[in-house]
Every structure is written in C-alpha cells, then in structure tokens.
Amino acid sequence: MASARRSKLDPVAPRDVPTVVVSRLSLYLRELQRLVLEDRATVSSSQLGKALGFTDAQVRKDLAYFGHFGHPGVGYRCEELIGAIRRILGTDRQWTVTMVGVGNLGRALLRYKGFASKGFRIVAAFDADPHVAGVKIEGIPVYSQQRLVDVVRQLRIQLGMITVPASQAQQVADQLVSAGIEGIVNFAPVTLSLPAEVGLVGVDLTTELEQLAFAVANRIGTR
Amino acid sequence: MASARRSKLDPVAPRDVPTVVVSRLSLYLRELQRLVLEDRATVSSSQLGKALGFTDAQVRKDLAYFGHFGHPGVGYRCEELIGAIRRILGTDRQWTVTMVGVGNLGRALLRYKGFASKGFRIVAAFDADPHVAGVKIEGIPVYSQQRLVDVVRQLRIQLGMITVPASQAQQVADQLVSAGIEGIVNFAPVTLSLPAEVGLVGVDLTTELEQLAFAVANRIGTR
Numbered sequence: 001m002a003s004a005r006r007s008k009l010d011p012v013a014p015r016d017v018p019t020v021v022v023s024r025l026s027l028y029l030r031e032l033q034r035l036v037l038e039d040r041a042t043v044s045s046s047q048l049g050k051a052l053g054f055t056d057a058q059v060r061k062d063l064a065y066f067g068h069f070g071h072p073g074v075g076y077r078c079e080e081l082i083g084a085i086r087r088i089l090g091t092d093r094q095w096t097v098t099m100v101g102v103g104n105l106g107r108a109l110l111r112y113k114g115f116a117s118k119g120f121r122i123v124a125a126f127d128a129d130p131h132v133a134g135v136k137i138e139g140i141p142v143y144s145q146q147r148l149v150d151v152v153r154q155l156r157i158q159l160g161m162i163t164v165p166a167s168q169a170q171q172v173a174d175q176l177v178s179a180g181i182e183g184i185v186n187f188a189p190v191t192l193s194l195p196a197e198v199g200l201v202g203v204d205l206t207t208e209l210e211q212l213a214f215a216v217a218n219r220i221g222t223r
Numbered sequence: 224m225a226s227a228r229r230s231k232l233d234p235v236a237p238r239d240v241p242t243v244v245v246s247r248l249s250l251y252l253r254e255l256q257r258l259v260l261e262d263r264a265t266v267s268s269s270q271l272g273k274a275l276g277f278t279d280a281q282v283r284k285d286l287a288y289f290g291h292f293g294h295p296g297v298g299y300r301c302e303e304l305i306g307a308i309r310r311i312l313g314t315d316r317q318w319t320v321t322m323v324g325v326g327n328l329g330r331a332l333l334r335y336k337g338f339a340s341k342g343f344r345i346v347a348a349f350d351a352d353p354h355v356a357g358v359k360i361e362g363i364p365v366y367s368q369q370r371l372v373d374v375v376r377q378l379r380i381q382l383g384m385i386t387v388p389a390s391q392a393q394q395v396a397d398q399l400v401s402a403g404i405e406g407i408v409n410f411a412p413v414t415l416s417l418p419a420e421v422g423l424v425g426v427d428l429t430t431e432l433e434q435l436a437f438a439v440a441n442r443i444g445t446r
Contacts, residue, residue, distance in 0.1 A: 014437070014441035015441065019243075019434070020242075020243065022434055022437050023430060023434060025433075025437075026427065026429070026430040026433045026434070027414065027427075027430075029433075030412065030413075030414070030427070031414065034413075051414065052414055053414075088437070089433045089436055089437045089440070090436040090437055090439065090440025090441070091433055091436050095432075095436055097432070103331065104327055104328075104330045104331030104334055105327075105328070105331035105335075107327045107331075108326065108327030108328035108330075108331050109428065111327055112328075112428060114412055114428070114429045115429060115432065118429050118432070118433065119436070120429070120432050120436075158439070159432065159435060159436070159439070161432075182439045183435040183436075183438065183439040184435075185431050185432060185435055189253065189337055190253075190257075191250065191253070191254065191274065191275055191276075197442075199435050199438040199439040200435075201431050201432075201434050201435045201438075203426075203428075203431050204249065204250075204253070205332065205335060205337070205338075205426075206249070206337045206338060206341050206343070207246060207249040207250075208408050208424050208426050209318075209320070209338065209341070209343050209382065209384075209408060209424075210248075210249045210252075210312050210314055210341065211242070211245055211246060211249070211424050212382060212406040212407075212408055212422050212423075212424045213312055213313040213314050213318055213342070213343075213382070213406075214237070214245050214248075214311070214312045214313055215406065215422040215424075216313065216381070216382070216405045216406040216422040217312070217313025218237035218238065218313070219420075
C-alpha cells in the first residue's frame with residue numbers, strides 16, 4: 001500500500017486502532033442490532049452512547065478511526081452502520097470455526113445460538129473422550145481428537161476455540177496450527193505460545209471476576 | 224485521604240489505573256503462580272514479560288502503577304509479588320459469589336476449579352427450572368430463582384454471575400441489586416443497566432470471536 005500522507009480525519013490502519021476501540025465496536029454492533037429489532041432506522045451518537053454507558057464524544061471518536069458514518073441532522077443509519085462495523089470486524093463474511101474440548105463449557109458454546117448469526121459457523125468439534133466422539137451436538141459432529149489435523153485441513157477450518165484443560169491446551173494449539181488454523185480463542189487458563197501470524201485471543205473466566213473484585217474492593221465505578 | 228502532592232514514582236489511585244493494566248495484573252498473577260509451582264523463587268521483568276508476550280518495560284511500567292516490587296540484582300520475588308498483586312486486586316480475601324442460571328455455561332462455571340483457589344467461593348446457585356432447583360452441583364446448592372433475594376441477603380453474597388438467557392438478564396440483575404449485591408459478571412449477551420455503585424463486568428463470548436476475526440481479517444498480530 002502507498003504510504004500517502006494522511007489527514008487527521010482519514011481512517012487509520014487497522015493495526016493502529018487500540019484493542020479497546022475494537023472491543024467497543026462489538027458493543028455498538030450489538031446495540032444497533034437490538035435497535036433494528038425495535039424498528040429503529042436511525043440513532044444519534046448520544047443515544048447510542050447512553051445505552052452503553054459511554055459519552056457521545058467517545059462514540060464519535062471510536063467510529064472516526066474507521067471513517068465517516070454519521071449524517072448531519074440524522075445521526076447514524078442503523079442498518080448502514082451495522083454493515084460498516086461488520087465489514088470492519090470482518091464478520092460480513094462466514095468464518096468456519098472448530099471447538100476442541102466438549103466438556104460443559106464446550107457444550108455451552110456449541111449450543112450458544114449467537115455465533116451463527118454473527119458469521120461464525122462451528123462445523124466440527126473434537127474431544128479426547130472416545131464416548132463423546134461420534135455424537136452430534138446441535139447438528140455439529142464431534143470427532144475424536146486424533147483426527148483433528150486431518151479434519152481441520154479437509155474442512156479448511158479458519159478459527160479454533162480451545163476449551164480443554166490447561167494441561168492439554170498447548171498441545172491442542174500446536175495441532176491446530178499445524179493444520180493451518182488462522183486464529184485461536186483460548187478458554188484454557190494458560191498462556192499459549194503460537195507463531196506470530198496466528199491470531200490469539202485469550203479468555204480467562206477467573207480474570208473477569210478479578211477485574212470485578214478490583215473495582216468493588218476499590219469502590220471504582222466500572223462504567 | 225489527604226491529597227498530598229505525589230512524585231511520579233508514587234503509586235496512583237486505583238481509579239486512575241487503566242483497565243487494561245488491571246487485566247494484565249491477572250496475567251502476571253497466573254504466570255507467577257505457575258512459576259511457584261515450578262519452585263522458582265524469583266523472576267526478572269524480562270522473563271515474566273517473555274512468558275506472556277510483553278516487553279520487560281511493559282511489565283515494569285504496569286507494576287509501577289502500584290508500587291515498587293523489584294529488588295536490585297534479584298528481580299521480583301515470586302511469592303512476594305503474588306501477595307502484592309492479590310492485595311491490589313482484592314483477591315487476598317474471600318469473596319462470596321452466586322451464579323444465576325444453571326444451564327450448560329452455568330454448570331461449566333460451577334465445575335470450574337479455578338475460582339476457589341483465587342478467592343472466589345460460589346456459595347449458592349439459582350435456576351428458574353424447578354427440576355434443577357434442589358440439587359447440588361459440586362457441593363453448591365441450587366435454589367429456585369424465586370428465593371434469590373432472600374438467600375442472597377441471608378448469605379450476604381457479594382458478587383453475582385449471570386448466565387441466564389439475554390431476555391431475563393436485566394430482571395435477574397435488578398433482583399441481585401435489590402438483594403444488596405456489590406458487583407456482577409454478566410455473561411448474557413445484553414447490556415445491563417445498573418446503579419453506578421454496583422460493579423459490572425460484561426463477558427460476551429461472541430465479542431471474543433469478533434476480536435479474533437478483526438485481527439485475522441486485517442492480518443494483525445494479536446501479540
């Protein structure tokens with residue numbers, strides 16, 4: 001890409017957008033989708049911010065990283081902004097996803113209806129337990145973990161969710177990487193070591209409680 | 224508290240610490256606990272950073288928000304830093320926790336062994352399904368949701384985790400608040416409206432996939 005001089009009003013390169021801004025895009029998207037269900041056609045930055053506990057200036061600043069989406073005297077057109085955010089996030093396309101580890105958490109995620117509507121299609125799951133392999137959960141086939149590399153390659157699966165115990169997570173991640181996975185969401189409470197070109201998002205359920213404890217112990221508002 | 228003039232080296236007030244720094248404290252804590260299990264007594268900022276994919280400068284800067292923890296020529300003493308981080312996070316004490324919604328996700332969280340060792344003791348769970356109420360899961364009694372306010376008050380439960388469907392989450396949150404809860408971790412994919420003095424951490428499992436999609440679609444390293 002030509003490194004032309006940018007004006008301050010131009011969108012910035014995705015790699016220069018703070019992670020926290022990207023995570024707020026998910027919140028804006030969810031709120032906009034809720035508004036559309038209520039037949040709302042437009043929303044102002046202050047209405048959108050108020051529903052999520054942010055200021056209107058915050059909303060405008062976040063979106064300005066990616067372009068100009070507001071219309072003078074109208075605000076944001078909900079459907080238009082939904083389309084724009086989905087394009088930005090990369091969820092305007094279908095992603096194929098696999099889940100490794102079909103315990104309680106894995107089952108909860110397989111049954112969660114929200115993924116498909118956001119563009120994430122879980123096409124295969126894996127488990128080390130031979131009693132679990134062979135069944136279907138919500139129509140999703142569960143394979144033996146021994147077949148992981150073959151099946152992920154064959155189905156060209158792009159993203160993986162790891163819900164195995166911490167002690168097995170790195171080995172599963174290595175298998176996913178060798179099968180050509182592009183990104184991993186890791187629910188196991190361990191830090192994974194992956195090649196730099198593989199995306200990684202770690203979810204530690206204890207961390208969320210720790211963040212809450214910090215806020216409550218220090219009497220800090222979390223919004 | 225006296226608002227004495229602070230030198231740049233003094234710890235800052237908890238409310239002035241960026242959220243992202245607090246979330247990294249959880250990662251440092253987890254890595255330090257892993258090192259102790261391996262009988263390591265000390266660790267340098269660069270070793271600690273390397274294990275988590277951060278620079279040594281990042282580690283030192285994050286910890287400097289809270290005080291001086293390093294020892295010249297030694298680095299950090301693992302046990303000492305664990306104690307300090309737990310005090311900072313507020314997890315050096317026991318927190319009583321309840322879980323509302325005993326579906327797959329609720330069950331996964333009830334069975335998760337990590338909470339108790341981090342100071343979070345789940346003492347009661349609630350479910351709207353009369354077939355689920357009355358049982359014990361991992362020794363934790365499951366009550367009918369109708370008894371929520373009474374039981375939470377009686378047991379003086381401090382923190383709540385909400386794992387009910389989105390349509391019921393606000394109502395459950397209102398009940399928890401009226402029962403005197405101090406903070407909520409919300410797993411339902413909806414934004415809750417709570418009084419400012421009640422802590423709130425929202426966990427949206429789709430958001431994690433969206434963050435990963437953004438990174439993969441834009442070929443951005445996530446570390």
